[in-house]
Amino acid sequence: MSDLDRYLQAATRDNTRRSYRAAVEHFETVWGGFLPATADSVARYLVAHAGVLSVNTLKLRLSALAQWHNSQGFADPTKTPVVRKVFKGIRALHPAQEKQAEPLQLQDLEQTVAWLEQEMKEAREKQDRPLLLRACRDRALILLGFWRGFRSDELCRVQIEHVQAHAGSGITLYLPRSKGDRENLGQTYQAPALLKLCPVQAYIDWITEAALVRGPVFRAVDRWGNLSEEGLHANSVIPLLRQALERAGIAAERYTSHSLRRGFATWAHQSGWDLKSLMSYVGWKDMKSAMRYVEASPFHGMARITDKPLSS
Structure with missing residues (x-):
């Protein structure tokens, strides 16, 4: 060529x-x-x-x-x-309503992470390394995907060389290219350490447990506990997420990899983030793209207007 x-x-x-x-x-x-x-x-x-x-x-x-x-x-x-x-x-x-992924709610995220952490504990007790690695990887991928609002292909392209993580402080990631980066200039993302559901500690735990020093962060784990040299394919994130949710007792068929991105956007919107801050954090370039992801009740805020019930 x-x-x-x-x-x-x-x-x-x-x-x-x-x-x-x-x-x-x-x-x-x-x-x-x-x-x-x-x-x-x-x-x-x-x-x-x-x-x-x-x-x-x-x-x-x-x-x-x-x-x-x-x-x-x-x-x-x-x-x-x-x-x-x-x-x-x-x-x-032939008008058709656009299908959108169901946003992953914070309580479901918490339930799933708690289940994965229980799997990690049991895997250590049983010395089941494949289970330990998969649960540890899935926890890091789901938490990082949620709190950073990453797409599945972005998660799969994160390289260890482009990540700086400091326990109790935060994490900085650099992606040389992404869907929103039309000029291929690269973009740096940051996320803080949290007291609960922390993506920073989950990332550190995964890298340490898997003994990874370079290359793709998220990789396949075979039945013997061996890690692939290649990163996960973007198409594998949906079954990975659904399997984790199902094991945690959550009906998962309505969720896709975009559920992490929509879930964060919904949480941020309901937590009072203004649209400009949300767009900047997630990386949306126009308001129309942002509004497609935000899940809000059509009656949000009406309780402040009237003390009467909306229906008799």
């Missing part, structure tokens, strides 16, 4: 590249379209999948087709009036 190709490839994130490749393959192989495509064929493709695929999925498919045509030097059929109008019609006739 030439230097030019490497830089061009680095300009597009791996997840986006995979999604685009799958979208183009779907257009060609599954639906039977031809590339380069005409505006008519793209419009018929949209019509064929309207009401079957979500509007967001169709939007991603259009972006992938646009990127393919632009990179190959062909005119972009997705920008033509007929395609735009068909897509607008689909949005009007």
Whole structure:
């Protein structure tokens, strides 16, 4: 691969590249379209999948087709009036409420961490190293993900070399790139040590127990207690979280990795954080993105207006 190709490839994130490749393959192989495509064929493709695929999925498919045509030097059929109008019609006739992850409530976080700590205690007594490592890792990942509002891919890309943790004080993490960092300038995140549910002490305990000195922080643990050299894949965070919740006696099917991020945003909002501070802490660039994550009661604050019950 030439230097030019490497830089061009680095300009597009791996997840986006995979999604685009799958979208183009779907257009060609599954639906039977031809590339380069005409505006008519793209419009018929949209019509064929309207009401079957979500509007967001169709939007991603259009972006992938646009990127393919632009990179190959062909005119972009997705920008033509007929395609735009068909897509607008689909949005009007097939509105769908956006699915959002259930926010992880603080009491559920506390219950899960208490269970993981009990597992760690029992694992030490039984000298069950695989169980000890998994419980210790899961506690650190869940607490860090919650209190920093990290996405799953950000958690999986944290490197030990980029972390400074001081017990009783705080933790500083540097991520060379993230979803919100469009210019790839890198970003530094901080979190304080807490008296309860502390992400700093959980991180230190995990690094110490696993004897890690460099490389990915969060890794797979096999049945014999051996750690992988590679970091966890972002897709593994959802089953990891759900399994921990289920073991703690919490119905977990409605939770995803974004539940940690939404859970923190909900807690911060209900604790009185102003939106600007929350956006700065989590890394949102616009208010619309922030409001999608904030879970608030529609009657929040009404008790201060009237002493009467809202219903008779």
